[in-house]
Amino acid sequence: MKQNLNLGWLGALGLCVALSATAQEKPADFKSQLPLSLSGEGPWYRLELPLAAQLNASQSDLGDIRVFNAAGEPQAYALAREQAETREQRSLTEVKWFPLYSSADASEAAPSVRVQSSASGTLVEVQPSSQLEAGEEVLRGWLLDASAIKAPLQQLVLDWTSERDGFQRFSIEASDDLQHWQAWGEGQVARLSFADERIEQHEVGLPGQSARYLRLLWSAPQSAPILTSAQLQSTSTSSLPLPLLWSQPLAGSSPKAGEYIWQLPTGLNVERLQVELSQPNSLAPVTLYGRRDNNQPWQPLTSGLLYRLTQNGQDVVQNDLQLTGRNVQQLRLTVDERGGGLGAEAPALKVAVRATQLVFLARGAGPYTLALGNPTVAAANLPLATLIPDYSPQRLKALGQARVDGALQLAASTATPSVAPQASGPDWKKIALWAVLLLGVLALGAMAFSLLRKPAAKT
Known part of the structure; x- marks a missing residue:
């Protein structure tokens, strides 16, 4: 009995802490929100996240992504990077x-x-x-x-x-x-x-x-x-892995001859990139480096040969580099100029990342909103097998679909995030919430103490 009581007390305490964490999250806490449209049969829906969502996330692992219902309540969700179909050999x-x-x-x-x-x-x-x-x-x-x-x-x-x-x-x-x-x-x-x-x-x-x-x-x-x-x-x-999503061309800089640097909007798990070769008959042995920020040293990612050659009146182009999916935010390309180089200005660069699916359990009334852009929140995604008890790739394929309603460009929210410090005085709502939770924990402790002191019933 004592062991069951301790487990119940710990479970109740964990629930209180979890409720305190989720109760504070509201759509206004995130810099970007997008309305979602649903189709198909629920209550589970899967959304293929557009690249704009990944570029506007504040956390490279998408830990700051959320789905809210019309009442502003967060929805349980999972992230998947594999397709809903399998290949059998x-x-x-x-x-x-x-x-x-x-x-x-x-x-x-x-x-x-x-x-x-x-x-x-x-x-x-x-x-x-x-x-x-x-x-x-x-x-x-x-x-x-x-x-x-x-x-x-x-x-x-x-x-x-x-x-x-x-x-x-x-x-x-x-x-x-x-x-x-x-x-x-x-x-x-x-x-x-x-x-x-x-x-x-x-x-x-x-x-x-x-x-x-x-x-x-x-x-x-x-x-x-x-x-x-x-x-x-x-x-x-x-x-099967989900397809790659390609970015728009990104401008770079050339701090010195034979070296080009690009700054990505956020940290991305880059799997491929394309270098624009605007000049015919370009040939360049290159080495690519990457890092997360200015405080880290450059790490070699890959090397290869880029070229755009004219043969029989047609261009033969090799401008791709294959990467391992390492998370980077800055890229540096060094060129062996014995091949002629790539010019004085940095060429445009496209990067590709693996598509990601978000699966959420629709609870409460819609419409539902995709929110992201908060560097301080902790990741809240569940494993797929937990979110969908009888999960299988075939089941995932049959789920209802959610789509971003409107343009893929996410607009920053004009509301001030509630996680920012307020100058107008103490947040009495937050203080009251913590007081209620503390009283609940004290009540559970008193109950446990009284049950432990109660003499065991005679048999």
């Missing part, structure tokens, strides 16, 4: 197989074997742990080496010599260390002949889990056939 891999022998009177037990494998785990040799005399050995099953397959196993495909017809049933076990085995159920293959008809079943379904080794032990009949082929089908799925 199926592969059929030929694997090595090794016989498993045991004596005829030990047919119910798994064969005891001696295994030799390489440093990577690939099986080299599998031999019985004890020498069996001729005529006593029985082929009980097969050990399959799936160590080269990293994706979940979906299907087993077997082929065997023509001497064995009829149904064959066997158990399937999986292991990663050849010591501990997990049952994967039973499989059945068949080769049947009737008149001039022939029916063959070679495929066996697997549970879609990963394993380095599979052990097949025959139960009906108790001796295994001679395999001629063993294949495993694996399936890997991956979420």
